[in-house]
Amino acid sequence: MSDRDNEVPAAGRPVVLRGGTVLTMDDAHTVLTDADVLVVGDRIAAVGTALEVPDGTQEIDARGGIVMPGMIDTHRHMWQTAMRGYGADWTLTQYFVWYYLEHGKTFRPEDVHAGNLLSAWDALEAGVTTTVDWSHGLQTIDHAEAAVDALQAVPGRFVLAYGNIQAGPWEWTADPAVRAFLERRRRGSGDLLGFQLAFDVTGDPAFPEKAAFEAARDLGLPVTTHAGVWGATNDDGIRLMHEHGFMTPETVYVHASTLSSDSYQRIAATGGSASVSTESEQSAGQGYPSTWQLRRFDIPVSLSMDTSVWWSSDLFSAMRTTLGADRSREHLEAHAAGDTVTHVHLRAEQVVDWATRGGARALGRDDLGRLEPGAKADVVLIKNDASPVSFPLLNPYGHVAFQAQRGDVHTVIVDGRVVKYAHRLVGADLPALRRTIDATVEHLRSTMGEEAWAQGMNPDRPHDEVLDNPYQYTDYKSESTHDARPAVPAEPLL
Ligand SMILES: [Zn+2]
Incomplete structure (x- = not known):
């Protein structure tokens, strides 16, 4: 299957991401190029080059992209x-x-x-x-x-x-x-x-x-x-x-x-x-x-x-x-x-x-955050063939931290299930969600009144009540923020 099909991999079948740069985030931080990640059920089944995969496995073309843990x-x-x-x-x-x-x-x-x-x-x-x-x-x-x-x-x-x-x-x-x-x-x-x-x-x-x-x-x-x-x-x-x-x-x-x-x-x-x-x-x-x-x-x-x-x-x-x-x-x-x-x-x-x-x-979850056999299949593919920012891919960690952004997230898999594919969420009813959010905004706005709503977005000055204690359930107030601190309020490095 190719991106052009824009066909979401069906649930329940194994998925392989083929030919990407794989940031395994294992203990050694192994980085593999032109490598595959195979997902079977809710787990990572294999990571490596030219993987043999079970019959019926759906392929996602990860060439030119970065595959990393969710x-x-x-x-x-x-x-x-x-x-x-x-x-x-x-x-x-x-x-x-x-x-x-x-x-x-x-x-x-x-x-x-x-x-x-x-x-x-x-x-x-x-x-x-x-x-x-x-x-x-x-x-x-x-x-x-x-x-x-x-x-x-x-x-x-x-x-x-x-x-x-x-x-x-x-x-x-x-x-x-x-x-x-x-x-x-x-x-x-x-x-x-x-x-x-x-x-x-x-x-x-x-x-x-x-x-x-x-x-x-x-x-x-x-x-x-x-x-x-x-x-x-x-x-x-x-x-x-x-x-x-x-x-x-x-x-x-x-x-x-x-x-x-x-x-x-x-x-x-x-x-x-x-x-x-x-x-x-x-x-x-x-x-x-x-x-x-x-x-x-x-x-x-x-x-x-x-x-x-x-x-x-x-x-x-x-x-x-x-x-x-x-x-x-x-x-x-x-x-x-x-x-x-x-x-x-x-x-x-x-x-x-x-x-x-x-x-x-x-979170005490040793089975998350890494792409290794046996880990949970929470996987992200960063790949955007339509973007001039997607190449050259020289320093994959640098690319993730300084070059990539959410629009470059091509595929997201959680617990083995594809939840975003070809840059689109799978199964999200955004028009319905928008109506729900609109109703909440309308409730808050009408309860507050137009003036308070506008003022809340651009407050003139804070209430004194919270300066020493934001927690309204207690009367305890700390004076700690009234002590002057050094210009750079932390201890020196050495
Ligand atoms: Zn917070």
Whole structure:
């Protein structure tokens, strides 16, 4: 079969991608040229040159393209996707005002459903085969049901990170209905849906979040937490988690930007990982994108896009901005010391690893993020014969990180199933999805009123209420952001 047929490979039959440059992302980061990847059932069956394939195998011509593992986004507020682009010029404070303080409550279950559906297809279209839905708008069980229903309606791999910004984590995790929901939806959810608990630790010395960590432990669920976020979470939260024994290898620290060496050492010592959302940190103000620090402490990294209120769900952007931010910082630090960087520390190969293996590691999924026999068949083909950017293909990691974009994603396979082919999603009813999203936008807009709607997109000034505490469920306020910091607020490299 050729692309010209524009015929989607039928479900259930083996598929072989023929003749591509294959980034296996195995332990040795083996790169094969003119190689094939054979998918049988939900697994990678073979990777190599001129593979023999079973009768009836469908062929996808990967010549001139790059075959790589599906990408993994470890932190994305999918429910916010119905507000795509609305907050392009926001700061984090304005985001907190809009979602935490004023309008987050306006989202109905059907609005969470609509945002999740759009976000899920958006991710698949960009070659992101696994997305952690950092779902902190679950103010009722109906909202939670709607979130999971949407994820299960799209043929991607998702992790619902259950959260609720409208109540203290010690409250909603104690709710028997929440626990029953988690137990029920986990049962028989299969391999395509996982669960985490999502909440933040304010640094309140009373450590009320302790009960939420205990709930996570009871339920056997990993915790994902926004850590090192200027004005919201800081070193105190990390220290409290550590002192109480809640920092574990499966804990994911989102952003991990405004933190001291002490916190990075605690994360490194307990084996957790950081989810870096460089585009977000650069615009919103959580702190300088942390990879340049995380590298010093050998803390594992995965990448994420955070929210489409500002950004896309496109990990090409994540790889590109992460390389830029890390290198920019390395040059800046060197220049401040009268020095010249002659070899950049962070390589394109490393960010491709973070976008694939890094995410798999963060989720404890050794069977994802690599193209090796026995691994899950989550595969992306980057190939766009109509684009002058597709050749020459000299440095495949560099090509992925700096040249490719979502429009170049030709084929996406999740769990052995072709979900995008010849640059088009398979089975997505986008006109229907658009009507659903329009209804959500109309609901939010009419509830807010035209003036508030326009003002929300271009806020004059932030509410003082959230400057020291975005979490409206607690009165605790940290003064930590009032202390002046050095001009470049982090410790020197050496
Ligand atoms: Zn976030």
